Amino acid sequence: MSTWLERWHAEQMLDPEYRLAYEKQEPSFQAARKRLSRGWEPLKSFRDHDMAMQEIDKLWGSPAGTTEGQRLDKLVTLVVEFEALVYPIGRPDWWDRFLYWLDRRWGINFWWGR
DSSP states (O other): OOOHHHHHHHHHTTSHHHHHHHHTOOHHHHHHHHHHTTTOOOOOSHHHHHHHHHHHHHHTTOOTTSHHHHHHHHHHHHHHHHHHHHSOOOOOOHHHHHHHHHHHHHOOOOOOOO
């Protein structure tokens, strides 16, 4: 039995841009996936996401290495995983790529509030 998020993700994978964004995730997302493969239960709904965010607010600032710090790390990892699936970052359009090239190659910054 799959959750609505798994069904939604499978449907979105049919879109080439979503697939590319999903497959080209940043290294921190890949590290998060490895942690989730250790048996952590992923967030399955927006309600779970909201509850995790409230818990993160309570635990924020906990020292690393403590039980609270480990719980905070786990919750942040779960939230990153959920948000990467629901809100993937797509490829930039041609204009953004051109402006990036101008900025990197010639030092010309034309990022007009985009």
